[in-house]
Amino acid sequence: MQRFRCRFRLNSLRFWLGMILAIISQALKGASVVAPSSNCYVLDNSSRIVDFTSWIGQPFEYDSVDSDLAVRFCKDVESRSQMGYVDFGRFDKFNLFVAGSGQVDFVQGFYNGDLNKCEQSYDKLGRTAQVNIICGTCPNGRCKVGVGCICNVTYESTCRVLVELAIPCEKPGPRVFKGFTVGFHPRTWEIVYDGMTQVGFEKSHQEFSFGTDQTNVALYMTAIASLSTLVRKPIVKTFPDNGLEVKISGSGASAKPPTTLSPSVLVVDWRCEKARDTPYEVNITIPVEGYEPIQFMLTKMCEFTQSQDGDATRGWTIFGVISCIFIILSTLFCCGGFIYKTRVERQRGIDALPGMTILAACLETVSRAGQGYTRAEDINSAFASEASWERPPVSAQGTRKQSERKYGAI
Structure with missing residues (x-):
């Protein structure tokens, strides 16, 4: 009975430990700062995200003797x-x-507003507006309740208007590392832009997966030079934790400060040790001192193991080496034969022209053997040239010698 109770307690402990680890794993996966789903967001003065996506299209009207103006939030004025x-x-x-x-x-x-009598204003953009947003109530006490209101409207000119808008602002989100980017080229930011992970790399997406044949990928990181020393060494975690061997290298792996003029490179080498129907998840976390860590996910397909691919590569390598040895031996054989043939013909007083013909034939054969695979364009062009051969006139055929007849002639 005592033994049964111990086993029960041990199993319960294992169960709860597994649940805790699963919760922590899920929390780590969702820790990345993802870019908002719309362009209606802002970074405040402390680099925290304030997302106004739910406010898109919200109307605000200002009705007075001088002006009747309407603002649709993140839409138009x-x-x-x-x-x-x-x-x-x-x-x-x-x-x-x-x-x-x-x-x-x-x-x-x-x-890019109305052009009527404003064709030349503000770099030919027509009428423009600037909305100054105040979090809270209007300073002049115009409105204090509700979802917000327009406090004041000032026309700088016929073509430009300034609007003061008071609203209850959204709660600031995490602090992002502004200016930090990660991309597949030194001047791109497909993965991370302005410290925020872009859609497609915030979680596992099979359509964004890398193929089995791609054994490595280079990631380029940039940051504002004055803040680049805050970047720390990246941390890599794989899920499942076995079946895919992942190694990182490059200047980015050693926490070299990245700048816009000199991006750091993080090279991810991965090798499939176990085939899998669903992609492996490679979670890369880049800690930044004083900011939320940069976190994104790469997915890797493993339709076959890397060892199988390595065997095939080794086979092609051996084939190439044997082909090179064959070409070298053929060249030496042809050259030796030509030298021997020339000496014999000189001793017998025979013209060496046939020897030159033999050498030319040998060299042409060797050069064709060394060309490797023929491109599809070459095959098509050769086929077209053969198809365009014209038969010689009948009278010319009768005067030709048997040894001069070309292939395909009748």
């Missing part, structure tokens, strides 16, 4: 009147938000 409306621009998806200063927390830009 327009002025309304009995004659219709005038477009003051649409939300700039490329500049996104920027952090403000003083009592203004964030600033949104709206460009």
